[in-house]
Amino acid sequence: MTATLDGSAVRPATDSAVRLAGVHKTFGQGAHSVPALAGVDLDVAPGEFVCLLGASGCGKTTLLNIIAGLDRPTTGELELNSSRPAVMFQEAALMPWLTASANVELPLRLAGVPRAARKSRTIELLDLVRLGGVGGKRPHELSGGMRQRVALARALASALHTGGSSDVPSLLLMDEPFSALDAITRDVLQAELLRVWRSTGAAVVFVTHDVREAVRLGQRVVLLSSRPGRVVQQWQVGDLSGAEEAETVDVVNQRLREVISSHATA
Template sequence: MTATLETSAMTTAVRLTGVHKSFGAGRGAVSALEGVDLSVAPGEFVCLLGASGCGKTTLLNLVAGLDRPTAGDIALSTSRPAVMFQEAALMPWLTASRNVELALRFAGVRRTQRRERAGELLELVRLGGLGDKRPHELSGGMRQRVALARALASAVQGSQDGSPALLLMDEPFSALDAITRDVLQGELLRVWRSTNTAVLFVTHDVREAVRLGQRVVLLSSRPGRVVREWQVGDLEPSAEAAAIEEINTSLREVISSHAAA
């Protein structure tokens, strides 16, 4: 029942071994995760897929250190994984730049360096020149870009000792319209490739998982266990379509088994 910092050769950004998570006690206890083994390599993009209630967000919270496993081990190669949620959760009284700076401030970065780094990150997410705008002056997609810049600030700052940067994303585009979601998926891939940040991305959308991930991991219905994995990086269009169909079939089986239980 531990969460440790991995200091040996950096072969993983995070490794989960036999992770269990239960809520409550006695007969009323609910088992959310059961015996999860999962690792994400430095710079790898892994999508975590499963039906609603299968423990995807719970797993992310455990990796982020927002909760503790009931049993098992979580080994991190970074002391500061960053989290990006469904909602941008920006401070409404701060400008876009100051929202990004906030993550750097918490990390102890000096003011002049914070301003410079925030400007660089806003440029990276294509919001250069908009750093003085407050959240209500930005569209939903723009606010998520600011949230991405802030998460990157935290992830990259937490890896200044040479350890892999790790970004945890919990369905960050699910509340956006289809066109904006498609654009931001492309932007996320561009940013990921330019920063070499390890990403663990939670989604319930198979097409999104295959488009974004190098690897797709499917969890069973509650209690969540890893039931299948697919390597999906750089697929040809026909192979991508076949992967989507195969993963959809497996997901439907998982959902059907849960409904029949």
């Protein structure tokens, strides 16, 4: 069943992979300042799959950048209880002169992982995303879906703990990674992402404007208001039946339309 959560409820920090409290973000100063986020509270448990949903320009990507450490909040608190977050974007952004294997291996090499260990890990990660036979190919030789699989393997590699034998990713940040793909490829990669997530135990924060994608992938869907973004509603959506999923998509779509309409008439 679908359950609506109290947006003000926050888990204890010890139970969080990442926690944001009262996060505000404003770009610029004075009369030219633009508020992007207004008091966001968000708590993601270890291993949880959370989808951030909202209209274009509501601050989803800004929030992801703050979690990733690519930007800083104007005010508020961010607490990470995980390894370094890895980020996957809409574009695969692979190095065109490197093979698929070399692209996956790159963050491990930059982290100082010994050559033998990173070669072994790269093979494991390409196998994990079902690209075991294409490690020697360059990006232009791969389809769009295959390039995104390589990008996923690279993101997993960059999220690894490198100091011990239990190398597992803990936090993966994804910014509309499938939006540029055709519908069939997107459907396939959504299923593959769920398989990889279950096999790795990583926490995932997934940004999308597609309600159906959010409900299908997430254990929890978090709806942001129009700019400046804040959490307006949350739904538990894990393990829904087909009928429940369709009903939840309708409910969330209706709430999203209300949020957009209220902003347009404000």
